[in-house]
């Protein structure tokens with residue numbers, strides 16, 4: 001199989017060994033205003049994500065997986081508790097600093113992709129790198145094209161999201177999350193819209209990136225099968241985590 005993206009990866013990744021917990025949650029709580037009363041979705045979660053590992057959180061629909069991932073990814077402020085990214089309290093940073101840190105070090109694959117509809121697949125993937133590196137489109141285009149090729153989307157570069165299937169949009173979203181070679185990727189149901197063969201391919205890519213670049217992955221999913229690539233698996237239920245393996 002053609003592996004254009006993997007060929008661009010450095011052989012010896014530079015890994016900072018000093019901070020071995022890349023992301024940490026301390027007594028996280030999140031409630032939402034309901035029609036009658038508050039809905040407590042996250043009810044006291046502590047979690048340490050070790051650098052260089054693949055961690056999975058498994059739970060049924062509605063158990064708060066997406067909410068937890070948004071809290072951990074610096075996208076939604078917890079009601080109580082804190083999120084530490086490499087030891088830095090994420091929500092004590094200004095909005096601007098947090099956004100910069102996110103773009104530089106953290107990739108996020110949204111459950112519903114959040115691709116920009118007016119941009120092509122290639123432009124969606126290139127955008128985070130243009131913002132971070134302040135590079136022109138032409139200089140980052142090749143890398144983005146290689147990523148799309150890796151995800152079997154080489155012939156979809158110029159398609160807009162509304163011209164792509166759910167599974168294809170999901171893979172574009174994955175390519176976008178990987179574009180800045182993040183230290184950690186948070187994935188919300190990354191195989192949710194893929195047939196089993198394509199889903200397996202995505203899982204293999206994650207394992208490969210984990211092995212070659214030491215990229216950390218935190219995956220939330222209702223699909224138990226995804227847990228097989230994880231070194232540690234948690235179950236989420238009633239707003240709390242329980243270690244499974």
Ligand SMILES: Nc1ncnc2c1ncn2[C@@H]1O[C@H](COP(=O)(O)OP(=O)(O)O)[C@@H](O)[C@H]1O
Pocket residue numbers: 032033039041059060061062063064065066067068
């Ligand atoms: N912005 C919000 N306002 C109110 N309720 C919300 C909001 N976001 C999520 N919820 C509620 O939180 C619960 C968990 O949602 P979610 O995190 O999406 O679960 P999962 O990803 O596990 O399916 C659901 O009951 C959902 O309705």
Ligand SMILES: [Mg+2]
Pocket residue numbers: 065066067111188
């Ligand atoms: Mg969800």
